[in-house]
Amino acid sequence: MRVAIYACVSSERQEKEHTIGSQLDALRTYAAKNGMEIDEEFTDEGYSGARLDRPALDRMRDLAERRGFEVLLTYCTDRLARKFVLQALILDELERFGVKTIFLEGGAADDPLSKLMHQITGAVAEFERAKITERYRRGKLYRARCGEIVSPDVPFGYVKIPRRDGVPTHAEIQETEAVIVRRIFDTYVKEDMTVRQIAKQLTLNRIPTPTNAGQWSWYAIDRILHEEAYIGTYYYNRKQCIPIEGAYGKKRQRFKCTLGPKEEWIPISVPPIVDLATFHAAAGRARENEAFSPRNLQEGGYLLRKLVRCGRCGCSCSALTSKQTYGGKVHCSHYYSCLRTTSGFLKQERCSQRRIRADVLDELVWEEVSTRLLDPALVLDAYQDHNTRRSVSSEQDGATDQDDRLKEQIKLSNKELSRLLDAYQCGALELAELQKRRQLVNSKIEMLNREQELLRKIAAEKKKETDIKASLGEFAALVSSNLKRISFENKQKLLRIVLDKVVVNDWRVDVYYNIPLPKPTPPPAEKVSTKFDLRSTCRFRRCDRVMPVVRKKSI
């Protein structure tokens, strides 16, 4: 058996590690002990192990190719090459030439081979983990699309029923909690209580919370009021979670979760707890509260806050107070100002609409509105006129559209059922699978039917509502007697009911009403209610009066 030895040392490591001499000694001793006779000795002194173009190494490889020896003795793996890839390359080559390589020392702690093996094992494990996670995630998405509840928790008011006897995981109403949910909706919509008041009331009544905490928070109430599961659709895959980088010192990885795009949400049918009308009424109140929160009410009132719009760019106008000092006194002026006039916008993109004096505009619009409201005949006529046209209004068209859509969906689902049966008959589907899928489609049809029923109920309620409002004469009489003594808050409330928006373009003001008013006999050239001039020289001077545009919304 011909034996060759190879030793290598780079100049900068001479002192720290074994010198060529000590390496050769160790190799020779090993050969003698094991009865090997050394035919060739290759030594590279002062060459870095990071490169392959070492003269002795080249010679050794050449000899190996010529089958000049069968065994190569080296001190340790990194004598051959420091990089794993190069080591692997040489070892693979030697193996091909029938050379057995013996290392005197196994992988040391800083041995690149063992280090790399360690890294590779880690990487493979990580890859496997990622693969499993991804497969699991996709599997969950698929099951959710089939209508199965896959999230660990269900909203308050429901209980998760695990998969059993071929029936997929689904949610059922937990009546004790559902009662609380209905109570929250009812209190919010009918009793006009705020979320904070409801939270306080529930806590005082010792009603158990969703998290079993002692106190109800306004946040919990708000979440319940916005949860769409209560009207029959629970959404999965709503949130996108991104790991937070650099959150050190935490045992668990932290995530930042945001709402994803709605088209990626997966709707899952669940039994509804509240009716659609109540849910939408709650949503409407929440929207209104947000816009007209008293928390944002500023000094000076601003009667038309949130109602003024810029006629030039269409942006809403914010209320602002400007303070100026002259003669040692601070003078406050209140304005409505277009949002696009702030320095937040590029100079060339800013709106050129001037600020509008708040007191002037408030007075002007209030005068206009109160004049109209003081005329009960006008309001009543308008309402009746509107009522007759309402039967063919687009609101009804919208309802019919939705009804048609539901009918179409029910038809499609029934078709799906018959297709499933066909698939079973021709043997493409197992019985268990058929049952599972049929149940899913059936629950979908059931939900659609429920929705259709609700839609019809709402339509009936709306009709009833319009009948009640036919007695608007009483309302008008009431308004005229109270209008003069009305407080600021009530004035503001009334304007928010009656007005849709007030558009200001330069010096011109257009008032858009929510209540329908009759069209004047000669139809106006422009669809605006009134024209005013806001210039101080001719304040309140009315230009040609035009009757207001008729809005679809009614009071």
Ligand SMILES: [Zn+2]
């Ligand atoms: Zn503007």
